[in-house]
Amino acid sequence: MSxxxxxxxxxxxxxxxxxxxxxxxxxxxxxxxxxxxxxxxxMDRDPEVRAIVITGNEKxxxxxxxxxxxxxxxxxxIMKRDQFAVWDRISLISKPIIAAVSGFALGGGCxxxxxxxxxxASETARIGQPEINLGVMPxxxxxxxxxxxxxxxxxxxxxLTGEPISAREAWQYGLVNRVVPVEAYLTEAVKLAKxxxxxxxxxxxxxxKAVQKAEDLPLIEGMHYERNGFYLLLASEDRKxxxxxxxxxxxxxxxxx
Ligand code: HXC
Numbered sequence: 499m500s501x502x503x504x505x506x507x508x509x510x511x512x513x514x515x516x517x518x519x520x521x522x523x524x525x526x527x528x529x530x531x532x533x534x535x536x537x538x539x540x541m542d543r544d545p546e547v548r549a550i551v552i553t554g555n556e557k558x559x560x561x562x563x564x565x566x567x568x569x570x571x572x573x574x575x576i577m578k579r580d581q582f583a584v585w586d587r588i589s590l591i592s593k594p595i596i597a598a599v600s601g602f603a604l605g606g607g608c609x610x611x612x613x614x615x616x617x618x619a620s621e622t623a624r625i626g627q628p629e630i631n632l633g634v635m636p637x638x639x640x641x642x643x644x645x646x647x648x649x650x651x652x653x654x655x656x657x658l659t660g661e662p663i664s665a666r667e668a669w670q671y672g673l674v675n676r677v678v679p680v681e682a683y684l685t686e687a688v689k690l691a692k693x694x695x696x697x698x699x700x701x702x703x704x705x706x707k708a709v710q711k712a713e714d715l716p717l718i719e720g721m722h723y724e725r726n727g728f729y730l731l732l733a734s735e736d737r738k739x740x741x742x743x744x745x746x747x748x749x750x751x752x753x754x755x
Contacts, residue, residue, distance in 0.1 A: 503530035506537055511548040511695035513541040523561035524554045526606045535584045542591050548695035551687050553598035562605025585638045588613045592703045594694055598687035599623050600680055609638040617674040619665040620683035626662030647673050698736035699754040
C-alpha cells in the first residue's frame with residue numbers, strides 16, 4: 499500500500515506509522531487521517547503485527563488539524579464531511595497503539611496522542627489544546643479525554659488558555675507514560691512495542707479492551723467484564739503454553755491461539 503501523508507514499516511511484529519507532512523508540522527488533513535486509520539485497521543487484521551507505534555518527527559508529532567482545510571469552510575460543509583467518524587474508529591483498534599511524541603502535539607495532535615494507549619514523550623514535547631486561540635474548541639476528544647486524563651482543573655486551564663504544557667508537566671499529570679531524551683523517544687517506544695509484541699496476543703487485546711471499559715463502566719460492571727475476559731483466556735492455547743512454560747522454567751512461545 500502506498501500513501502501520500504504517512505509512511506509505514508513493520509519490524510519484529512511492530513507496525514510503525516510515521517506521519518509525514520513535515521513542512522507543515524504534520525498538520526492532520528483529511529487525507530492523512532483517512533490513510534492513518536486505514537493503515538491502523540490493516541495492521542489490526544495483519545497477524546504479522548502485534549503492536550503499533552505512531553510517530554511524527556523530532557519537531558512535531560502533529561500541530562493539529564490542518565487549518566487550511568477549515569479556514570474557508572462553512573459549518574455545514576464541515577459537518578457534512580463527518581470527519582470525526584474516522585477518528586472514532588481509532589478506539590476500535592484491538593492491538594495496542596503507542597504514541598512516540600516529540601515537539602508539538604497540539605489540538606488534533608494532542609487528541610491523536612490521547613487516542614493511543616501508551617505515550618512515550620521526548621523532553622522537547624509541547625502538548626496542548628490551542629483551539630480556543632482560533633475561536634473554536636476541540637472536536638476529536640480534547641475536552642473529554644484530557645479531562646479524564648489530567649482531571650477537570652488542569653484540563654480547564656489548558657483548554658481555556660490554549661497554552662501547551664511541557665513533557666515533564668504532562669508526565670506529572672499522567673498524560674504521558676515516560677519522558678526521555680529527544681534522541682531516544684522513538685527507540686524507547688519501539689522497544690516497548692516489541693516487548694508487548696512478545697506477550698500473548700489474545701491476553702494483550704483482552705486487557706486493552708478491559709482497560710478501555712474502565713473509563714466508561716461502573717466498577718461492578720467493569721469487574722464482570724474483566725472476569726469474563728479472564729475466563730475466556732483460560733480457553734486459549736497460549737494460557738496452556740504460558741502456565742506450562744512457567745512450570746518447566748522455560749520461556750513461553752505464544753502463538754495467538
Ligand atoms: C496548517 C500549520 C499548522 C496547522 C503549523 N502549520 N500548524 N498548517 N495547520 N495546524 C504550518 C505553518 O502555517 C507553517 O507553514 C509551518 O507549518 C511551520 O509552522 P510555523 O508556525 O512557521 O512554526 P513555529 O513558528 O515553530 O510555530 C509552531 C506552532 C504554530 C506553535 C505549532 O505553527 C502553530 O501555532 N500552529 C497551529 C497550532 C494549532 O492551532 N493547532 C490546532 C488546530 S485546530 P508555512 O507555509 O508558513 O511555512 C485543531 C482542531 C482539532 O486541531 C479538531 C479535530 C480534528
